[in-house]
Amino acid sequence: MSNPTDLKYTASHEWVKTEADGSITIGITEHAQELLGDMVFVEAPAAGRKLNAGEECAVVESVKAAADVYAPVTGEVIAGNPDLENSPENINSDPYGAWLFKMKPDNAADVAALMDATAYQAHVDSEAH
């Protein structure tokens, strides 16, 4: 499965979608869900929480392992996805639809500076070797 070209990506395997109003939506990539396997627990950050880029802010747990999710940029959380609490498996079936949380970034330029799909794929390939 290829990574959507309209999204930005982080080295820690989050995807970032810029919405029309300038807010961003964050989830974990196909590659990340494939590595973790069957998801059974998600803890998303609460609205209003201020995050620094790279800060641990959510947890996804599969049967196998727990993984931290990091803020892709500095900003404030607008919402966590309440649906994932009861259906964490949606991350496996639809990683680019099952978003974890939304943020209002302090600087749009920080989002623009993240990796594009091609650079992210190169990063994934480099980690595999």
Next chain:
Amino acid sequence: MTLKTTPLNAAHRAMGAKMVDFGGWDMPVNYGSQIDEHHQVRNDSGMFDVCHMRVVDAKGDGVRAFLRYLLANNADKITVPGKALYSAMLRPEGGVIDDLIIYFMTEQWFRIVVNAGTADKDIAWMKEQAATHAPKLTITSRDDLAMVAIQGPNARTKVWQVLPQTKAATENLVNFQAADCGEYFIARTGYTGEDGFEVMLPKEKVEAFWYDLNKAGVKPIGLGARDTLRLEAGMNLYGQDMDETIGPLESGLAWTVDLKSERDFIGKAALLANPPSKKLVGLVLLDRGVLRGHQKVVTPQGEGEITSGTFSPTLEKSIALARVPKDVQIGDNVQVVIRDKMLAAQVVKYPFARNGKGLI
């Protein structure tokens, strides 16, 4: 470091396995969904590559007397040919060197199956003890043998479909009993809490056997589901739930240790001199989250630690084995520290699930 491979390595890759480094072995962790693989075993049949485990044959006069001294469980309990016994093998100081299964075949032959990661040290220990206590015994690592576990309510029927010539010799086996069928050594044992067989066979035949089972409808199961199945079944994992620093009485294995008979065995004096202050219990998480090994358990009687934890696909909640102060009781409410939170859990009697059903 180059990973060791089993004779089924190419088959795993052909079947789409995700491979991981498991104690130096290149092993399949899952083929598709780990949860689906788990249910496949509880509801139908699945097969596991356990070629990395080691088969050891102890042969010669006096083999029973030697095992009676070597192991914490009493080899005298098995007198019917083929009967198996689960036991810990202890250090003189009482720590667990390994847990293993012995099969009584004849008074000159016991077969022993040990864990992969401990096989070399186990065999060295057995040989060292034999040199002193039974110098005429031969202890042979059967590196020529492969092993496949076929588990689930339909597992035995599937094995008979593939190996019809073994049916007569194996259909009357009781639980924990094996039959030596020439090239195939078939034991009604396993590590899932389901019925099934563990089959030992020549290495060069195992790939064909694996594909034949698959054609008969037995699905390959990875180490991921193996771990959730054994934990639901309340079976210890060596290196996680016990090791050389912990005794069997603090590891939920008192039922396998015979301290009442006159028999002496390695580690007995240490166990008698050091009554356990902790015990292994089951936990079910009441709050949302997942219990994992090494999480701290807080009880009114003091702190404990989770030794193995996971999400139970059968119960659809998180379960664990935990070592806690000995006065903690079944039904007690305790807390588990997960990241920065204290979550509520309940102490339960385990196993958590067996024979297709949740028990909690």
